[in-house]
Amino acid sequence: MLDDLSAPQVLDAPQTHPDLPSAHLTPAGCPDLLNGRGRSRLALDDLRTSVTLAFAGGSAGGLFREALAQSRGAASNWSASAFASDLFLAQFVTQCLPVRVDGREFAADTGHLARCLASPPTDDRIVSHRRGCLAELVERPALRRALEQVYLSLRQYRSLLEGASGSGRWDANRRRLDLLKLIHETFEQLANNFHTATSGLRRLADFAEAVRGGETYRSLGDLLRYDQNFASVSLKVGVGADGRIRGFELLQLEEDQQNPFANSVLRRWLVKLELFVRGYQFSDGEVMAHLIDGVFEGMVDHTLHFIELIVDIEFYLGALGFRDLALQAGLGVSLPDFSPPESPRHLSGLFNPLLLASQPRVVPCDVTLDHHATTLLITGPNSGGKTRLLQSLGLAQVMGQSGLFIPAAGGSICAATSLVVSLLQDTHADQSEGRLGMELMRIRELFQHLPPGAMVILDELCSGTNPSEGEEIFELVVKMLGRLEPQVFITTHFLSFAERLRREGKIPGLTFLQVELGADQAPTYQFVPGVARTSLAGQTAARLGVTAAQLNQLVDANLQRNAS
């Protein structure tokens, strides 16, 4: 992949956003807005036939989705199965990456977006490219607006090409001319609106300019002019005293004889005759159909990139939609700095994006770590926000390494080689072991496959057995993980055990955070160094109505109802 990125296809000097690391750009052949590699992720040879057929007669729909489902993403060391479901990644994409244009939300290809997030690119230049595009889109609303208009045009093109609407209702040539018109408009938008971009967005203009400079595009323009404005007639209309039209006078008739598609009347008739002799219909529509075919054949290779361009734009518009959601909730998002492993990292204003859609108020917090290879033990009361913090950290890592805004007002992260998240502890009917057994099997698998420098997030490790035996396994896991130098986040209710570890200080890199409690002993959803002294289970029980008095009251009411 690196070879691809450094291939000598670069015609222009790399255009970079001034505030961000250099984004590697390769122009012309393919816009590749998502990765900036200049290579299509699609199987173009197969796709060309499908698109040509769809152009000719419409398709049953799903052409774009099927092509994208088989697309090749950027290389990634991450395994989606290790974290996607525990982080509710699909739900996150659906709820938190809305694609909105002019206040109207459009259904994006969430499957593609989820795949992108589940596979953060290994190549940091791709991440830089994405970050550069996003930063410029934020800085220059006009560019965002232009990108939205391109997105609308592409959606219309996809809808018309896939036959979702219009096919069968219109004349076939009219539909195909409409498609060509959309193609023309899209290239005009790309070339005219993105030529001033300094980030990877410039690729759009470069791509469009490269196409516009070719014969195929000129032929496309000629054909559209031939269809729409081949001749102009100037009339003089005589109107009588009663306001009625009395007559017409033809002043001037101009035909665009320079148009290469223009032919004399005799030649047009002879063309129809020729087509008839060759087995086609004797009609003007048949003539136009072949002209359209000739033009589209030249354009089809360029239009194939629209298929990935539309989801690439969704990637950026979804990120901008996420930013809009956060801003509406009074929260900040940012493109994080990437710190080396040995440097401290800090996330300020970190929030859980999954709460944006369900909670009226989301409380951000700050998290600071000395360096990457740190094991952070988080303690605190139930419902104090420990698991939400773990989700926030995991999603921030995913989004940051995908080149998107992270759910934090600012900060830095360290690129992890992999991500393993164990938050869910649901019981499945087909599992072979109990809760502890399943957890231990996942831990064993973790040690078997976890690469050095990864990020591990474990919620309430070893909580499925008695505390004394669980603590032994807990300590063993924490010690052994240190050998792989991961960044580990673990929550636990083994408070005495955590306090002992803190007091003994035998495990290097082990740090402690606890849920901050307010004056009323209620959690503030902030985190401070140290180990919590209580889980405040009693308070939680009281809040949820599980005290002795409340339970007695419930039982009395129950018995009375049954007796009556």
Added chain:
Amino acid sequence: MPTLLTNRRMHPALAARIERSLRGGEHASVWKRRLLVGLRFTVPGVIIACTIWLLGQLDQDRAALAERKARLEAEVAGQLVPAGNAGVRRIGKLQRWLQQESGPYAGDVTRPELNDPRRLSDTLRRGALYLRSDLEAARTGARIQDLAGASSRDAFLLCFLSPPKQRTQKALLSRVRTAYAGDERLGWDTRFAASLSIVYRGLPYLQDDWLTKVKRADDLRTVEALERENERAPLPATQKALESELFLVVLDEPGESNAVTELDGERPHQIRVSLIDLEADRPLLRRRARVAPDWIPEATRVRYARGLDSCGLAFDIRQSLGPPVAAH
């Protein structure tokens, strides 16, 4: 393959793609398109060829029709009998004589020349139209054509023109069987007489109306039908019958009451026989005689009662006129 779809103003690459578009369409379903092209030229060609062939056939048919029609017209024109023909004029007298003879019996008549055997023979050789009918039918004014249709050469006519040598049952029965057989012998022995039905069957084909109908025919099917009809018409017999100068009419009066009717319908009754000279417009012979089959043996009477009575009556009338002359 060059195409008129492209022109010099087009970029060569565009022209090449348009040409490929044409070829692509052809390659996509080459046999189907070849078949379509073939049909586009073959079908109109076949239609044109068939039209030309049919028009030629039509011309030939028209020529053939005209030729056949002309031939038929000539044939019909040649067989027409002018309205002023004596035979046709005599036909007009038949109805009047039939009415007269079916009225009150006017008494026996025998012209003297009939008593001369040789003159009788000459008279009968003048040819006679023969009609036998019930008296009541003739009296009630039935059309003579209808009566003629039910009349044919019978035992009376045979025995009148060619009487047996003697009036024995055997001799009479021989004659009757000849009459019943209707074979060539009957035709020969009655060659000087013609059934009146022949006249009315053939006369329509000998008049101007028939030629007019032929001339009006304008299609082959009608002409063929007219040809067939003309061929079936008994023209020679009719033409010969029209030359007859005599009218031999036999009228069966109603049967006697309380009499037994035989299986063939014969019963005792009176029979009128009239021989009219149509040329002179006078009767040559008139007789009224009673017949009764009771003299016939029962075994023979069952089948031949009417024939034997008729033949016996004819023999008796000829006997009254004198001995026949070389009837055979």
